[in-house]
Each structure stands twice: as C-alpha cells, then as structure tokens.
Amino acid sequence: MAILGIRDIAALANVSPATVSRVFSTPEMVSKKTLNKVQKIIDEVGYRPNRMGASLRTRKSGNIVAIIPDITNPVNAGIIRAIEQGAQSAGYSVLLGDTQGLEEREQHYAGLVSHGQADGLLLFCSRIPFKTDPNLPLMEQLPPMVNGNERIDSDEVIQVAVDNVAAAKAAINYLISLGHKRIAAITGPGNIASSNERLEGYQLALNEAGIELDSALQLEGEYLVQSGMDCARQLLLLPQRPTAIFCFSDDMAIGVMKFLQKQGFVVPDDISVMGFDDINYAKFVTPSLTTVHQPLHEIGSTCIELLLKQLQGQKVEPGRRYLPFELKVRDSTGKAPE
Known part of the structure; x- marks a missing residue:
C-alpha cells in the first residue's frame, strides 16, 4: 500500500489524524500506549513526514464549525449570536452546520475539522461525529471540541448545559x-x-x-x-x-x-x-x-470561550459545566381548579 500522508497512518492505526500529528509534533501529549501503536505503524511502512505539508497543516484556517440540529429553532438564536460574537472577537469565522438531526450531516460538517478547513468544533447534539477507538483515551482522538446543551455520555468531553x-x-x-x-x-x-x-x-x-x-x-x-x-x-x-x-x-x-x-x-x-x-x-x-x-447567550459564550482556550493551547478539563436556570413565573399558571 502506498502511504500518502498522515491520514493514511491514522487509518492504519485506527486513531485520528490529529493524534498522528501530535506524535510528530508534541509526542509528550500522547499516551504511551497510543504513541507506541502509531510509532509501530510508522516504522512498518517507513513513513517520513513531509515537512512542507506539516507546515501547511499547522497553519490556522481561521474557521470554527458549529453543528446545530436546527438553526431555525428560536432556542438556538441566542446561542448562535453569542458564538459569533466570541469567535469574531478572537479573529475566527463561524461555519454553521444545520444538520436537521441527521447523523450523516453531523459527520459531514465535523469532517471540515478533520480536513483542515476548520480549527475546532462546537457540537450541539448528543452524538460524537467521529469514529473512535474505545480502547484509547477519547480526548486524544478528538479535535478541539466543546459540546453544548445536549448530553454526550462521556466524562472525557467538555460539556456546557443547564441541569x-x-x-x-x-x-x-x-x-x-x-x-x-x-x-x-x-x-x-x-x-x-x-x-x-x-x-x-x-x-x-x-x-x-x-x-x-x-x-x-x-x-x-x-x-x-x-x-x-x-x-x-x-x-x-x-x-x-x-x-x-x-x-x-x-x-x-x-x-x-x-x-x-x-x-x-x-x-x-x-x-x-x-x-x-x-x-x-x-x-x-x-x-x-x-x-x-435557560441562559442561552451564556451557554453560547461559555462554549466558544472554552473552545478558544483549547485553540490557544490551554488545557481545559473535560466534564460538565452546569449554568444556572431560573423559573420565570408569569400568567399562564395558577392554582389548580377545585
């Protein structure tokens, strides 16, 4: 098999291309088990990284992808506005992916990060749109990412929502x-x-x-x-x-x-x-x-803040961040009729 690049190594090792890149650039950030696994594949095929290509890969795209099930839903309006404001203040553009709840669309928009067309991902659904190896640490297999509003059943994902x-x-x-x-x-x-x-x-x-x-x-x-x-x-x-x-x-x-x-x-x-x-x-x-x-604007601003920290090289602990909810009592509720 002719090895063309990092994506081929990633496929053979069953890890993400980002993980293979870290093996070459910052191996200290990769677990020993994963490092050995990827290095074994590299040695077997005799792969040597293309330094010019590596330089291109480390160049920022300036884009962030936000995967949202329905951008017409009024719940998402405040979230999207906060994301746009936070991203633009940091010099990023936001690519909105309206998935209509379809898994294949989630994977399509997530692929923009894998292919270098975006630097990070904001995910507002409950599925991880990447193929992952359950035997390896999840965070090592994912790009910079924050999950908002919808729970992903993993303590290894950075998540923001109300309780x-x-x-x-x-x-x-x-x-x-x-x-x-x-x-x-x-x-x-x-x-x-x-x-x-x-x-x-x-x-x-x-x-x-x-x-x-x-x-x-x-x-x-x-x-x-x-x-x-x-x-x-x-x-x-x-x-x-x-x-x-x-x-x-x-x-x-x-x-x-x-x-x-x-x-x-x-x-x-x-x-x-x-x-x-x-x-x-x-x-x-x-x-x-x-x-x-629901503090929709705060959910959006917290999500983009946590993603930007990752893109700036800061370590962000995984797990859920709960934002406060409030009961707004108005005129549509009253005492039970006798």
Missing part, C-alpha cells in the same frame, strides 16, 4: 405547590438526551410528592407549535383531564395554549401551562408564558 433534571423537577414542584396533581408532560423526541433528562426530573418530582405516575399524561412531542396543539387535543380526550400541562419547549407550550383557547378553555383558570427555554416571545404571548429560563 435539565433539576430544572424540570423545579418546574413540577412549583405546579404541585399550586395544588396540581394531574400534571401532564409533553416531552421532546425520545432520542434527544435533554428531553429524557427533563422527563426524569418530571417523574422524580411526582414520585417525591407521592403522586402516582400516569402514562396517559406523558406524550411525546416534536418541539413545534403544531405538536403542542396535537398533544393538547389528545389530553382533552382523556376521561380525566390534566389541570396543568408542562411542555418541554416554549413552542409546544404556545401551541397548547392556542388549542385550549380555541376550545373555550381559559388559561390558567381551567388548565395551567408551563414551558421550557424562555424564548424571546414567551413573555409576549397571551397569557404570558410561565417557563424555565
């Missing part, structure tokens, strides 16, 4: 304090980590209050206004309707309120509605929406 379990639990505890016992939950898609965390918080709060879980009150939505309307219709058909509905996004909560009002229900006198996110227009709908405030 979704605690936030959902606080929301339900507030509704319980108003006397509500039949509290419905309209979740996000089941393959989204943050939705599953919020469901956990919802169930924990009910269990701790001694309120029996009712599966008929848990519906899976799609983080869209229409999805909220559709789920509200199903909940109104139940023999015993909920007195409060907790939606895992503000868009769905607004859809729920719109449908309830069309059916002649008064929010919150008949049914209370609570959202999650605190998007810009949550306080402008009628009635104004009680919701869980």
Whole structure:
C-alpha cells in the first residue's frame, strides 16, 4: 500500500489524524500506549513526514464549525449570536452546520475539522461525529471540541448545559405547590438526551410528592407549535383531564395554549401551562408564558470561550459545566381548579 500522508497512518492505526500529528509534533501529549501503536505503524511502512505539508497543516484556517440540529429553532438564536460574537472577537469565522438531526450531516460538517478547513468544533447534539477507538483515551482522538446543551455520555468531553433534571423537577414542584396533581408532560423526541433528562426530573418530582405516575399524561412531542396543539387535543380526550400541562419547549407550550383557547378553555383558570427555554416571545404571548429560563447567550459564550482556550493551547478539563436556570413565573399558571 502506498502511504500518502498522515491520514493514511491514522487509518492504519485506527486513531485520528490529529493524534498522528501530535506524535510528530508534541509526542509528550500522547499516551504511551497510543504513541507506541502509531510509532509501530510508522516504522512498518517507513513513513517520513513531509515537512512542507506539516507546515501547511499547522497553519490556522481561521474557521470554527458549529453543528446545530436546527438553526431555525428560536432556542438556538441566542446561542448562535453569542458564538459569533466570541469567535469574531478572537479573529475566527463561524461555519454553521444545520444538520436537521441527521447523523450523516453531523459527520459531514465535523469532517471540515478533520480536513483542515476548520480549527475546532462546537457540537450541539448528543452524538460524537467521529469514529473512535474505545480502547484509547477519547480526548486524544478528538479535535478541539466543546459540546453544548445536549448530553454526550462521556466524562472525557467538555460539556456546557443547564441541569435539565433539576430544572424540570423545579418546574413540577412549583405546579404541585399550586395544588396540581394531574400534571401532564409533553416531552421532546425520545432520542434527544435533554428531553429524557427533563422527563426524569418530571417523574422524580411526582414520585417525591407521592403522586402516582400516569402514562396517559406523558406524550411525546416534536418541539413545534403544531405538536403542542396535537398533544393538547389528545389530553382533552382523556376521561380525566390534566389541570396543568408542562411542555418541554416554549413552542409546544404556545401551541397548547392556542388549542385550549380555541376550545373555550381559559388559561390558567381551567388548565395551567408551563414551558421550557424562555424564548424571546414567551413573555409576549397571551397569557404570558410561565417557563424555565435557560441562559442561552451564556451557554453560547461559555462554549466558544472554552473552545478558544483549547485553540490557544490551554488545557481545559473535560466534564460538565452546569449554568444556572431560573423559573420565570408569569400568567399562564395558577392554582389548580377545585
């Protein structure tokens, strides 16, 4: 086999091209096991690095990739703005990758970093878009990267988010304090980590209050206004309707309120509605929406700050950084009807 470059060595050693580059440039940053593995391949094929190519590879592209499932979602607006501001102040441009939740698109945009068209990656989904070897340290196989909002099940990844379990639990505890016992939950898609965390918080709060879980009150939505309307219709058909509905996004909560009002229900006198996110227009709908405030701008600014530190050669410890949430009590929630 004719060896063409570092990517070929990486493929044979089953590591990332970045790891092979570190073997040549900063071997002290590579674990002994990985170093020996890559060096063995290099010796076997007689590879010698192209110094001119190496010089080109170390040149900065000046780009950062942000992989976002849906750039039209209002939740992402504040995050994207903060990323742009932080990146531009440091001399970087941001390449936005709208993946529509598709894994192949995530891998495509992540490939811009692997191919040297971008220097780092901001990842707002719960999958790592690179092939990795489970027998090697994960961080050594990844480029400079920060994960935001969606949990990746690894302590080796730098992550920024709110504590979704605690936030959902606080929301339900507030509704319980108003006397509500039949509290419905309209979740996000089941393959989204943050939705599953919020469901956990919802169930924990009910269990701790001694309120029996009712599966008929848990519906899976799609983080869209229409999805909220559709789920509200199903909940109104139940023999015993909920007195409060907790939606895992503000868009769905607004859809729920719109449908309830069309059916002649008064929010919150008949049914209370609570959202999650605190998007810009949550306080402008009628009635104004009680919701869980996520510090979206701070999430974006923290993500870009941690990525820039890595690009500047600073060591950043992996693990989760939780930012504070806040319960925004407005007019869409009230005491449970007698």
